[in-house]
Amino acid sequence: MTIPGAVLVVDDDLAIRELIALVLADEGYAVATATNGADALTRLQQSPPPTLVLLDLNMPVMSGWELQAWPRAELPVLPVVFMTAGRHAQEEARRHQAAGYLIKPFNLDDLLATVAHFAA
């Protein structure tokens, strides 16, 4: 069962992870966080799936690149949005069948619009 409006934020940077969680919670989303791909994978396997995953790509332990194949195979309807500073975000998102992308640095309005598009 999918929880409406639930967002999983995956980033190893404490500030961006907790602050995104904070602003999304202020908007009424149920928010969970994970510090790397392995942490996120555990959450995805053990908890009801969220409505959206916001996924950083460069992380220690297990990167977003390593993680993203799992939801694509096991939860194909779950949208995953890449958060990346990479120059080729759009191509990378397309190649890996991500639902969307946010290029770092991104602003609050773009974050909220993206999350609303997939999880409102």
Added chain:
Amino acid sequence: MSARRNEATVRRLVDEVFNLGAFDVLDELFAGQATFYRLGDGRPISDAPRRMRLFIGAYRAAFPDLHVQVDELIATDETVTVSWTMQGTHTGPFSHPEARTFGLPPTGRVARWGGITLYHLVDGRITSSRGYADAVGLLRQLGLTLAVAPTTPETGATS
């Protein structure tokens, strides 16, 4: 007497939390259900200590040498108003809702920005915090701008 006590509380917030990162002091300085008024829409949110911890932590993570200078402070028996200047070297990733920015990589630039914060206090503890900061000036110094007209965002959906 209350005015002096209130001033001491706010100076401890600046000296110990902002400038030294002693976040445990927040529970001492803030009342349990203190209200934080969000910058921008002014929405009141009743988790001021947690929010202050996150917000100050985010500044200190991006600007490890962060220093807040009190330019002017006016204390009464119920309020403290502080005009302040923050300065720091941007050596860590910067994310902050007040600057409406997430994930700005370090630029190495020194930034200096100001603001004014109004605190309400009861029994020497902060019950509310409402601040205004020069977020535009901060972003400009870090090489970013806040859009004043619709632009094509660097975001998108792939389908």
